[in-house]
Amino acid sequence: MQIKDGEAPEQCLQLLDGKQGSSAHDLSLHTLPPAIGDLAIKIDSLDASSHLPEWSTKSAKGVIGPSSSLTSKEVHVLLSHNHDGEQSTNKFLLPFARTNLDKTSWDAPSSNFGETCYTTCYWEWAEDVLSGHRKVLLDAKIYDAVHASLFTYDYCGNTLHAFLELWCHTTNTLHSSTGELSISLWDLRKLGGLPIHGTFYDEVVPSADELCGTSVDGKSRLPASCIHLFSAFHKLTKRTKDVRIADWIQFWFKGQSRYQPPPLRVSRRRISSKPQTAHNPSGIIDNDYAFKINNKAEQFLDLGVDETSRDETYLAAFLSCWICKFLLPRHEIGHIRPSVFKVASLICMHG
Known part of the structure; x- marks a missing residue:
């Protein structure tokens, strides 16, 4: 796969097949300048501060x-x-x-909260990652948030x-x-376990220079796992235009399915009734369940990932799935968005 920057009709990241001169399958993704790093656009300070003297x-x-x-x-x-x-x-x-x-409809709002968000093998993949990458997720302050994705929840309309x-x-x-x-940052910290300080991550498609180049200190601007995620996305787009979350899981996770789709949380006939079992995972993470790296070698060999980068790439692939499945707006849920690859890779590298 070749990676280069394009400028027509707008600035984009072009992913090309490896054969020179071949345009059988080109993929162009719209890019935006980064907000952090040595390639970030310098923004002059505003004349008038928006700071409020009183809240x-x-x-x-x-x-x-x-x-x-x-x-x-x-x-x-x-x-x-x-x-x-x-x-x-x-x-x-x-x-x-x-x-x-009179002019407003108050039907039950569309939300993943309280509804069944079952995708084949996602729960198995999440348990594998929670077991094998516990330290990285704890350092990134997202272990509890990832663990919460193992369950479905009731809600009151x-x-x-x-x-x-x-x-x-x-x-x-x-x-x-x-x-x-308003919901304060401290509320978000206590409810979601997410950090509220430190350097933020960009959720954009990077340019080829940022993706493959080096910074002023000679280090790679982005981890190698980010390139591998784009390579996997490019490979999957050869089969279908929009890469679904189910396709992404099938490509990366090679374990066996252990969970069945959960039943409806609320019966259509009796609103107050609930199923006796939810078929959710128990939430107990078995440290012996994690797959060995040689059991996950198929996709890495296909992408040319060296052994030193496999753990990081595997975790970045899962976090990309987790972000797209639970954190994106409703109209974007169900498909993998390459704009999250950068943030997923940086989380794995920095924690």
């Missing part, structure tokens, strides 16, 4: 309580530049407020409806009777 202000607001009685209450309002200079809470919904939903009715998508804040609230 909130107090405002009197009439609140309708559960008994439909109107009372005046002083609430804290979160300040934001997205409010166009208006600090009034009148345009925001508050709990128990009467709203006109009414609770989600109430939450969405009070959510302002322009400011990502929730408007409650006590004022305007």
Whole structure:
């Protein structure tokens, strides 16, 4: 496989078949400049800082309580530049407020949370990675998040409806009777176990220079595992235009399927009924279950991955699948997106 930069009709990463002069299968992926590293575009500081001297202000607001009685209450309002200079809470919904939903549909929201997200051999692959790459995942602060992908969860549709009715998508804040609230970085840290400080990773398709070149200190800009992921993606696109998560798992994971598709969490006939078993994994990670590297040699030999890079490439391939399966927006779920290869490889290299 040859890798080079293209500029028509836009800057792109071109993946070509190994034969010179052959254009039987070319793959072009749109690239963006990196935000970090020696290739990052230098951005001049802004004349006016967007820093807010105060995070909130107090405002009197009439609140309708559960008994439909109107009372005046002083609430804290979160300040934001997205409010166009208006600090009034009148345009925001508050709990128990009467709203006109004639033009709004409140069907059950589409979400992976609470629904069955079963993909053949994903749970087996996750158990293998959790067993064999525990230290790297712990260092990256994502072990618990990956472990949580072994289960399905119940959810309450009414609770989600109430939450969405009070959510302002322009400011990502929730408007409650006590004022305007937001999910803080500390909340994300406690709920998801994800780090909230340190150098962030780019989720973009890198250029050929960034992918294959060296930095100012002579080291490779990106780990070799990133190149191998693009090579595998290029190989799979020869079969189908869009690479599905199931195709990606079948290519990388060579173990046996041990879990059956779980039943529906909620019965169609009786909403309150639940199945007696969920068919989820137990969550207990067996350290003896991890596959040996010689049992995973087929795909590495196919891609030309040397033995020193196999563990890192294997983990990066799984993290790419995990990100696409659980962290991408709903309309992108189900397919492998090459924009996540860079972040997956950097996590494996730096932890």
